[in-house]
Each structure stands twice: as structure tokens, then as C-alpha cells.
Amino acid sequence: MEPAMNPEPLATDNLHCDVSRKFVRVLQRRDNGLIEFEFSIGWPELAVELMLPQRAFEAFCQAHQVRRIGDPSEGPASTIV
Template sequence: MNPEPMAMNDLPCDVSRKFVRVLQRRGNGLVEFEFSIGWPELAVELMLPQPAFEAFCQTHQVRWLDEGAESPASTTV
């Protein structure tokens, strides 16, 4: 017997938890990334210039979802 799937409303959401996953660092200085609040698997994709991205991450005190990510100032691809 399979349990009923939980509705999205039944899942706890801690809005104080914010997550970032860097998707790409572009040669033109833009950082393409996913940002999520509460649930790391529900995200929006955003792009910001590197300095604005660093400020964004600091302001929101994000948790990194990238493997091996240490800071928003990682090297450009």
C-alpha cells in the first residue's frame, strides 16, 4: 500500500533558509544562478553581474548548493 503523496501545503517551509546554485559564470561577467527560499528544489533562475551577485548572496545569507562552492567570487568559466 502506497501512502498518499503530500500536498505542497503540507510540507514545512522555513523562509529563513535561502539557497543558491551557480549554473554558469559567463565571460561577460554575468553569473547565472538558481535562487530558492525554503525548499531548495523549487527555484528561479536569475542573472546578475559578479559584484551584484556577491552583494545578493551576502544580503540573503544564502546556503550554497554547488558542490565545492566556497564563495560567490569563484573563478569565471
């Protein structure tokens, strides 16, 4: 009888993901008023791309209490004008 094989743990098993940390990186402000951005939870390297109008983007950032990454000169996402 063969011994039971224990699969090697996935890399993510050893990584801590703090889901309270949320990030936004603005990619582009389009002429039609849409903001193209990346949104991530826990790991800034793993993101989804989204587009929202300016006001909806501001509300989204405030609701999720995001931390802006990328351009430090723009300040926190909740203060975008």
C-alpha cells in the same frame, strides 16, 4: 441533499517551508561577467533562474545570507572571489 465535499488538502499543506533558508546554485559564469544562478527560498528544489554581474551577485548572496548548493568546493556564496 448532498453532503458537503471536503476537498483533499494540497500536498503543500503538509510540508513545512522554512523561509529563513535561502539557497543559491551557480549554473554558469559567462564570459561577459554575468553569473547565471538559481535562487530558492525554503525548498531548494523550487527555484528561479537569475543573472547578475559578479559584484551584484556577491551583494545579493550576502544580503540574503544564502547557502551555496551544488559545488561544495566553491565554499559559501558570501566568499566568492
